[in-house]
Amino acid sequence: MKTPKAVNKRVRILEAAAKVIAEKGYAAATMAEIGEAAGTFAGSLYYYFPSKDALVEALLNIGTTTVSEPVIASVAALPSQTGAYQKIKTALDKHVARMLEEDAFILAYWRLIDQVPSDMRERHRKHPRAYGDFWRGLMREGQAEGVLRSELDPNLAQLFLLGTTIYALDWYSPGGKLNPQAISDSLADMFFGGIASRDIELNRLAPQAKVNHRRKSGRPASDAMR
Amino acid sequence: MKTPKAVNKRVRILEAAAKVIAEKGYAAATMAEIGEAAGTFAGSLYYYFPSKDALVEALLNIGTTTVSEPVIASVAALPSQTGAYQKIKTALDKHVARMLEEDAFILAYWRLIDQVPSDMRERHRKHPRAYGDFWRGLMREGQAEGVLRSELDPNLAQLFLLGTTIYALDWYSPGGKLNPQAISDSLADMFFGGIASRDIELNRLAPQAKVNHRRKSGRPASDAMR
DNA sequence: GTCTATACTTTGATAGAC
DNA sequence: GTCTATCAAAGTATAGAC
Numbered sequence: 001m002k003t004p005k006a007v008n009k010r011v012r013i014l015e016a017a018a019k020v021i022a023e024k025g026y027a028a029a030t031m032a033e034i035g036e037a038a039g040t041f042a043g044s045l046y047y048y049f050p051s052k053d054a055l056v057e058a059l060l061n062i063g064t065t066t067v068s069e070p071v072i073a074s075v076a077a078l079p080s081q082t083g084a085y086q087k088i089k090t091a092l093d094k095h096v097a098r099m100l101e102e103d104a105f106i107l108a109y110w111r112l113i114d115q116v117p118s119d120m121r122e123r124h125r126k127h128p129r130a131y132g133d134f135w136r137g138l139m140r141e142g143q144a145e146g147v148l149r150s151e152l153d154p155n156l157a158q159l160f161l162l163g164t165t166i167y168a169l170d171w172y173s174p175g176g177k178l179n180p181q182a183i184s185d186s187l188a189d190m191f192f193g194g195i196a197s198r199d200i201e202l203n204r205l206a207p208q209a210k211v212n213h214r215r216k217s218g219r220p221a222s223d224a225m226r
Numbered sequence: 227m228k229t230p231k232a233v234n235k236r237v238r239i240l241e242a243a244a245k246v247i248a249e250k251g252y253a254a255a256t257m258a259e260i261g262e263a264a265g266t267f268a269g270s271l272y273y274y275f276p277s278k279d280a281l282v283e284a285l286l287n288i289g290t291t292t293v294s295e296p297v298i299a300s301v302a303a304l305p306s307q308t309g310a311y312q313k314i315k316t317a318l319d320k321h322v323a324r325m326l327e328e329d330a331f332i333l334a335y336w337r338l339i340d341q342v343p344s345d346m347r348e349r350h351r352k353h354p355r356a357y358g359d360f361w362r363g364l365m366r367e368g369q370a371e372g373v374l375r376s377e378l379d380p381n382l383a384q385l386f387l388l389g390t391t392i393y394a395l396d397w398y399s400p401g402g403k404l405n406p407q408a409i410s411d412s413l414a415d416m417f418f419g420g421i422a423s424r425d426i427e428l429n430r431l432a433p434q435a436k437v438n439h440r441r442k443s444g445r446p447a448s449d450a451m452r
Numbered sequence: 453g454t455c456t457a458t459a460c461t462t463t464g465a466t467a468g469a470c
Numbered sequence: 471g472t473c474t475a476t477c478a479a480a481g482t483a484t485a486g487a488c
Contacts, residue, residue, distance in 0.1 A: 025340060025341035025342075026251070027253035027341055028341075030480080030481060030482085031482065032480095042481085042482080042483085043456075044454055044455070047453065052482065085422075110340070111341065114251060114336070115252060115253055115254070115337065146426070147426055148422060149419075149421060149422070149423050149424070152412075152415075152421055153412065156409070156412050156416070157421050159393065160390050160413060160416055160421075163389050163390035163391075164385070164386050164389035164390055164393075165389075166389065166392075167385065167389025167392050170340075171385060186378075187382075189378075190383060191416075191420065191421060192420050193375075194416070194417065194418050194419040195368075195374050195375060195383050195417060195418060196373060196374060196375070196418040197374060197375050198375070200372070235471090256462080256463060256464085257463075257464060258463075266473085267474080268464080268465085269465080269467095269473070270471080270472055270473070272466080273472075277465080278463095278464065
């Protein structure tokens with residue numbers, strides 16, 4: 001039970017921590033520096049969080065939901081008869097927009113997730129898994145409607161797309177020539193249509209490379225992999 | 227000038243450090259633990275490396291070259307008349323194989339690169355940039371030969387592909403149903419051919435989404451972005 | 453609720469014996 | 471070249487005044 005003021009202060013501390021971690025990484029972010037960024041002192045942080053680890057774990061949960069929630073909401077807001085292609089494009093636009101928005105929570109998340117103690121990472125795993133489920137569902141919808149190739153593994157397709165947007169955090173620079181919408185459009189273009197010339201028959205180019213070899217096997221691969 | 231034995235020991239320390247960092251992350255990897263993994267003690271490490279930062283910087287450089295060198299070599303070993311498609315597929319196979327080989331240097335690299343002091347990251351930047359140049363060159367070759375869509379940004383195409391393989395480090399599990407070669411084949415399949423059904427005309431599905439809107443603008447976008 | 457002071461611990465790094 | 475002992479710094483966390 002916290003007073004409203006205390007809740008606000010808690011949020012300010014989380015924002016400050018995200019900012020410091022986004023800039024310097026996990027190891028270099030000290031409680032003293034986080035306190036300073038929040039306009040207070042290291043000792044005072046312990047009134048709101050029992051430990052640095054607890055603060056970090058709260059950051060992890062914010063980091064995932066701050067992307068997944070608006071993305072899922074954007075799709076839910078579409079008219080009920082909307083086709084899978086439009087849903088996927090809508091989700092991708094929102095996803096890329098959020099990822100490249102320079103939100104400190106998102107940057108902090110990807111600097112933390114591979115550095116935190118393994119038990120914390122384990123506890124957190126349900127969040128990205130649920131988001132992956134959402135994307136796998138979209139891919140399956142597309143396959144059911146016939147707009148996506150039915151022989152593809154929906155899980156791999158989803159990993160393929162999201163992997164690129166995560167890496168984009170590393171190379172995207174806000175001042176550059178490409179804005180998030182242009183990046184989202186280009187990625188969707190390549191993702192749906194491929195990078196090969198449309199009039200080229202790939203397996204005639206290099207039959208020994210076994211391109212499309214999976215197209216022959218009737219059933220799509222399982223999605224047990226995470 | 228080091229004796230052969232000293233060189234070997236240096237390598238053993240680097241391997242031990244990579245292993246510990248790959249498992250626990252940057253912050254949790256102490257000199258004592260690295261020393262123990264190398265069969266020696268924290269103090270002894272300073273005979274080979276002047277500081278922990280120096281050790282880490284050496285790891286970064288190994289991390290990139292351990293992927294880029296075999297990939298570039300695999301393409302260089304192809305017959306001179308080999309087409310761009312075959313070159314790209316060869317490079318991708320080797321790249322994915324190396325990335326998913328569970329090499330501690332590679333895992334350690336991706337756990338370090340966003341955590342090290344910014345001046346070290348800046349010094350290191352030339353390595354991934356050179357590797358990116360290699361891939362951009364392959365994309366341009368493909369466009370020149372007409373196998374890749376000429377209106378695509380070669381830089382974005384390369385980031386698209388490599389981003390996915392980096393993320394794969396997070397989700398790939400060695401015991402699973404997909405081995406690196408199967409993953410490489412599937413990624414190449416999606417990357418070249420796209421995930422959309424071949425017989426679907428995308429811009430008729432959702433014209434308002436402006437899919438392929440970049441195809442109309444004659445010139446490919448610049449690749450100034452890194 | 454917040455601050456100051458400080459206890460306790462860990463860790464990077466050095467000194468010097470061998 | 472390697473080990474032991476140890477220093478000095480930094481950082482998490484707590485105690486207690488206000």
